[in-house]
Amino acid sequence: MDIGPVIAKRYRIKREIGSGGMGVVWLAHDEHLGRDVALKTMNTPPGLTQDQRTRDAERFRREARAAARLDHTGIATVYDLGEERGTRFLVMQYVTGIDLEDRIAEQEQLSIEEAASIGVQIASVLASVHVRDVVHRDLKGRNVIIRTDGVVKVLDFGVAAFLEPGTARLTTTGERPGSLECMAPEQILGKPIDQRTDLYALGCLLHKMLTGEPVFEHRSELMLPGLILDHPPIPLRDLRPDAPEGLEALVLELLAKTPDDRPPHAGEVWRRLAPWLPERGDPATALTPWAEVDPLRPFRHPMGPEARPVRSWARRPRPGQPS
Template identity: 45%
Template sequence: MGQVWSAQDLLLGREVAVKLLRASVPGSTHADELRRRFERESRITARVGHPGLVTVHDAGTDADELYLVMQYVRGTDLADHLAENAPYPWPWAVAVAAQLCPVLAAVHDAGIVHRDLKPRNLMLRHDGTLVALDLGVAAVLGADTTRLTMTGSPVGSPAYMSPEQAMGDAVGPAGDLYSLGVVLYELLTGTVPFEGSSALGTLHRHLHEAPAPLRTTRPDLPPALEALVLWLLAKDPAQRPADANAVYLALAPLLPTPTTAVLTGTGPVSAALCDPTRPFRMPFAPWPDHAPQTPWASSPAAAAAAQPVRAPAPDTRSPDTEGDLLAATVDEARRLLGAGRISQALGLLGSALRTAEARHGVDSPVAAALRRQYGALQPHAGAHRAGATPHRP
């Protein structure tokens, strides 16, 4: 449908994302009408103003292209997050869906239907908050999202389309709830519920087949969660939840509380960047700033990154196992770094550092050892983020 570019707002000095959309998209023969709809939907989208939606700064046309200037979101898209953390912990899936519910409620209250919910259009910031992308673009295309091109491929994402959208019928809020059910199913099983050898084959399965039970592959899932996913995936829109609020109320008993431990799939210490449960476990808590950058060259800092960091003896007031836990934390961070999972390694050490500072003091030997390792990883993390692509066409 188009391209997304990273750009600099020269007036305000901020980084932005610019999405370019071709006015003559496949399946559409009315460029002028598309432009009018684009401008109308862009104004509506900008008025929604929910923190879970990417902010639209500007919109317009340039020659044969439509453009949107949007907030630049730092983080990882949900598809990559799933790939890095398979099997996805079910509390994470619940937290993602629960964060998306108020976004959909705000969108639907404004008379908008997203029409293209999928993991690539959802991003997790480093603090675990979720942001939905591409609202308005799918709405602008309207019925064109299901029209077939000459190659027989629909414009859109067949794997996430509701049956009514696959048939080319009018799509309402229930269509977005069906797509949410597909996303939840994929997070919990690692695959979408319906997939065919062609777009038409996938759409046919949406229309005529029942999804495989989730607990056959994930017996750890709560029965209530499986029931909710199947409710969302009902073929008849009238048989799905009434609205996004009803979905949230069904998810609420499964959400972590501020008193529960952090839930991750890796490591002895419970912390990670982009953990979607964090907003529920630590509501309104500030996201800690990164430690000051350590100069990276042929220096003691570089040597420290290349050598294992031995934990100092634990405080005499601490349990005997604390030194072992610290050493295990550092070893796990180094394993994640070796596997290229730099963000997770940094998040693991950052959480351990905050815990050590709170328990033993900022100047304690335990905190100092963790701070050295954390600082040594910072240049790696900076290079990793600089090469990331936070927005995708």
């Protein structure tokens, strides 16, 4: 796709940073405001008539504007949308950090406190969007970024379902958005979805954070739908004996095959995860330079001063030294 080196006379493309079925994400530089942004270009299915392209463009505009109204610390802010050379694009906050999939690969299993800290932040995001009748539909490890200050960001609401009556959707009839590893049974069956569909995906993420393994896996991806629909998940404590019973019960409820058997809303998940959050830390340690990602920090030092990595502190002059 030739979109040119500069989009809308302000966004200079630097490099590709991600891709999927719905489009490509680029790191770009906003030359008007002097900051890096994430610019997502949307794929256009081949063979569409001009009327279909016009309708799709209108749907894209309406859903992008709806996504821009989402307001939460854990959501990447939408800055702009438009069209360049027939390609629709969306400009969002560029979030740096490590994605949850890589964090799990690095650690193999996350501590109970870390899994709770990440899970609570995801639940907070979901509670905020669900109350606005939005369902993410593609919650997975690659769409969860842990910043170096420990703040968790949920990305890519590009396939989100807007449940508000009268809101058009980007996806067409028969599409099944989402990633199979975290896909709820009702998505696989093409049944109606609601907020509890995202809670199933959160259960998949909690299970993988705590065990290092997906809920279901098979050498052939074609076998996964049958496992998700028909097989019970392995209880958490069978794989992680030190996991609390209450945490195991919560994960199993989130992974229920039927939405009615899952927790009713993300706020309930937040409440049940909260007991395993870390305790408040000594305020003095909030100023200690850090070297690694720390998802516990937002809870140990809520509203603490902006954290700085060791390399940043090393550049600062010490008292008595010339600046």
